[in-house]
Amino acid sequence: MSISIEGITKHFGSFQALKDVSLDIPDGQLVGLLGPSGSGKTTLLRIIAGLETADGGRILFHGEDVTGLHVRERKVGFVFQHYALFRHMTVAQNVAFGLEVMPAKERPPAAEIRKRVDMLLEMVQLGQLADRFPAQLSGGQKQRIALARALSMKPQILLLDEPFGALDAKVRKDLRRWLRALHSEFHFTSVFVTHDQEEALELSDQVAVMSAGRIEQVDRPQQLYAEPSSQFVFDFLGHVNVFAGQQNGTLLNQDDAWVRLPVGAAERVGQTAQLYMRPHELTLQSAPAAHAHLPLCIESISLVGAEVRLELSARGWATAEHWEVGITHTQFNSWQPARGDHCFAVPRVAHVFQAEGQAPETIRWQSGELDDPAAMI
Amino acid sequence: MHERKAMRAGDQPWVKWSLIALAFAVTMLMLVIPLVIIFKQAFAAGGANYWANLTDTYTMHAIGLTLLVAALTVPINLVFGVMLAWLVTRFDFPGRKVLITLIDIPFAVSPVVAGLLYLLLYGSNGWLGSWLMDQDVQLMFSWPGIVMVTVFVTCPFVARELIPLMQQQGREEEEAGVVLGATGWQLFRRITLPNIQWALLYGVVLTNARAVGEFGAVSVVSGNIRGETNTLSLHVELLYQDYNVVGAFASASLLAGIALITIVVKSFVEWRQARQRAPLDDQSDNR
Numbered sequence: 316m317s318i319s320i321e322g323i324t325k326h327f328g329s330f331q332a333l334k335d336v337s338l339d340i341p342d343g344q345l346v347g348l349l350g351p352s353g354s355g356k357t358t359l360l361r362i363i364a365g366l367e368t369a370d371g372g373r374i375l376f377h378g379e380d381v382t383g384l385h386v387r388e389r390k391v392g393f394v395f396q397h398y399a400l401f402r403h404m405t406v407a408q409n410v411a412f413g414l415e416v417m418p419a420k421e422r423p424p425a426a427e428i429r430k431r432v433d434m435l436l437e438m439v440q441l442g443q444l445a446d447r448f449p450a451q452l453s454g455g456q457k458q459r460i461a462l463a464r465a466l467s468m469k470p471q472i473l474l475l476d477e478p479f480g481a482l483d484a485k486v487r488k489d490l491r492r493w494l495r496a497l498h499s500e501f502h503f504t505s506v507f508v509t510h511d512q513e514e515a516l517e518l519s520d521q522v523a524v525m526s527a528g529r530i531e532q533v534d535r536p537q538q539l540y541a542e543p544s545s546q547f548v549f550d551f552l553g554h555v556n557v558f559a560g561q562q563n564g565t566l567l568n569q570d571d572a573w574v575r576l577p578v579g580a581a582e583r584v585g586q587t588a589q590l591y592m593r594p595h596e597l598t599l600q601s602a603p604a605a606h607a608h609l610p611l612c613i614e615s616i617s618l619v620g621a622e623v624r625l626e627l628s629a630r631g632w633a634t635a636e637h638w639e640v641g642i643t644h645t646q647f648n649s650w651q652p653a654r655g656d657h658c659f660a661v662p663r664v665a666h667v668f669q670a671e672g673q674a675p676e677t678i679r680w681q682s683g684e685l686d687d688p689a690a691m692i
Numbered sequence: 693m694h695e696r697k698a699m700r701a702g703d704q705p706w707v708k709w710s711l712i713a714l715a716f717a718v719t720m721l722m723l724v725i726p727l728v729i730i731f732k733q734a735f736a737a738g739g740a741n742y743w744a745n746l747t748d749t750y751t752m753h754a755i756g757l758t759l760l761v762a763a764l765t766v767p768i769n770l771v772f773g774v775m776l777a778w779l780v781t782r783f784d785f786p787g788r789k790v791l792i793t794l795i796d797i798p799f800a801v802s803p804v805v806a807g808l809l810y811l812l813l814y815g816s817n818g819w820l821g822s823w824l825m826d827q828d829v830q831l832m833f834s835w836p837g838i839v840m841v842t843v844f845v846t847c848p849f850v851a852r853e854l855i856p857l858m859q860q861q862g863r864e865e866e867e868a869g870v871v872l873g874a875t876g877w878q879l880f881r882r883i884t885l886p887n888i889q890w891a892l893l894y895g896v897v898l899t900n901a902r903a904v905g906e907f908g909a910v911s912v913v914s915g916n917i918r919g920e921t922n923t924l925s926l927h928v929e930l931l932y933q934d935y936n937v938v939g940a941f942a943s944a945s946l947l948a949g950i951a952l953i954t955i956v957v958k959s960f961v962e963w964r965q966a967r968q969r970a971p972l973d974d975q976s977d978n979r
Binding site for chain 2: 364366386387390391392393395397399400401402403404412413416417461464465467468
């Protein structure tokens with residue numbers, strides 16, 4: 316069942332939580348709402364469910380306007396961040412609740428309910444816990460029961476509010492994989508809220524990045540990471556190294572540092588521009604390259620992980636945040652850098668922001684423009 | 693950590709034991725001995741006499757009136773308290789905080805003052821009372837007035853017990869219920885009520901104890917008409933003023949008995965509440 320969100324606005328007192336938000340979610344997709352706290356993502360989810368009423372705008376399920384429909388009638392599955400299991404009921408009673416409160420005419424017979432509950436508990440692999448109370452379960456088990464309960468009414472839409480937020484890293488990973496599998500098996504349309512970029516990118520077919528009550532960008536995860544449309548999305552998804560300077564023709568310059576933009580890049584005179592570069596779009600050298608002079612000083616070295624992460628501070632120019640560059644362990648072993656050592660960054664790809672709120676221009680330096688291999692580390 | 697012996701002044705054995713002895717002595721002198729004396733006095737003239745005193749027409753009437761007052765007050769405040777607690781913990785509206793503060797007025801006001809206020813308002817010379825007199829409705833110096841002031845004095849007990857608990861439990865379970873299709877009544881019956889049942893019972897026990905034992909407010913509005921508007925507490929005082937000490941203590945022993953039952957029920961409810969909360973405290977949320 317597809318979901319259409321049309322021009323939703325919401326105020327809490329004088330605070331505007333959502334500003335004219337529109338989003339189309341095709342049938343069967345798993346969509347992540349990603350954003351920092353206070354960006355309005357949970358409010359949007361609760362409005363889709365009907366737990367909150369919007370001040371303006373419409374919600375459509377499968378093309379049908381459900382804006383005025385009560386939560387009870389919307390028949391969505393909802394998974395709460397803190398599970399919200401009924402504490403005085405056993406696991407089986409929790410899962411059966413939705414079926415038991417159905418009007419007598421529609422309610423399946425008791426034996427049927429028991430069978431459905433058993434099946435749902437088997438599905439979440441917790442059949443042996445049917446008679447336990449929620450307080451006797453671990454966080455991961457609770458969330459699986461919450462999922463089984465949400466699916467008990469066979470909803471065509473499943474909404475999840477930071478479903479794995481309160482769990483530790485390993486359980487989170489398991490549950491994520493498992494949700495993905497459930498999703499492809501049952502083919503419902505899901506929307507989940509998260510502030511964890513890794514989770515959003517790994518789990519979703521599409522990610523909507525939200526900031527201050529607006530949707531900044533909706534895209535597939537690869538696109539979102541490779542081609543962010545705004546500075547906010549850039550900053551929010553992964554680390555980014557920023558070089559801000561005055562543009563003069565093809566030269567971008569700040570104090571001791573400068574970068575020469577490749578042929579074909581938009582030329583401007585006397586304007587500020589910002590260069591955004593992902594850690595993997597940079598290499599480090601012991602000497603400056605022909606097209607870039609970005610002197611850096613090594614601040615810290617982190618050896619844990621697939622690559623060695625270096626944190627670098629600007630030397631003779633200024634950045635708001637330290638730069639981060641990853642090098643392979645092989646490179647690290649042959650170079651043997653230490654804290655306080657000097658080096659130069661060489662960009663291969665960069666994204667130029669000319670003005671606030673504008674889409675970036677992605678620029679690439681041809682391999683011919685890259686520097687002599689002698690200086691490579 | 694277990695090996696370390698904290699050396700504070702209070703840890704010396706003689707301090708500890710003298711404090712314990714003092715606490716026991718004070719409790720005996722001020723609480724237990726008076727209670728024992730009530731029963732001793734009540735039975736001073738023998739069991740038959742005790743029984744005769746209790747089955748006296750006026751005493752029987754006082755017992756009946758007291759039970760009537762409790763039987764009306766408890767349900768009224770039960771419904772009122774649950775509604776109020778639900779309202780202030782489940783909805784946001786202007787004046788919510790003020791309302792929570794207003795609930796405490798009966799705790800802050802002396803019951804005698806409360807009685808006088810009702811007398812001023814509903815008495816034959818009062819604002820509402822004079823109009824009611826014209827309609828031939830008499831509230832003061834009859835049982836409806838007694839019920840009214842008792843409701844006033846006991847109205848915070850249930851709400852005060854429920855509000856903190858319902859605030860702590862939050863709205864999420866009810867939201868989960870409504871998403872699953874439960875109606876308002878089903879939510880209350882199957883989710884809210886089971887979650888608050890022990891706190892509710894606790895509030896009811898306290899309300900009942902106070903409704904039965906209330907003296908100050910009742911004595912102002914009742915007029916102490918023997919056989920008509922005399923509750924058990926008022927009856928004890930009347931008997932005592934009549935120099936019927938044994939009779940006074942026989943009636944008092946009934947009140948004391950109710951108090952003892954209240955304490956037992958209260959302890960049981962507290963024990964159940966602690967047991968209900970215990971597994972929640974040592975649950976690990978992050979495994």
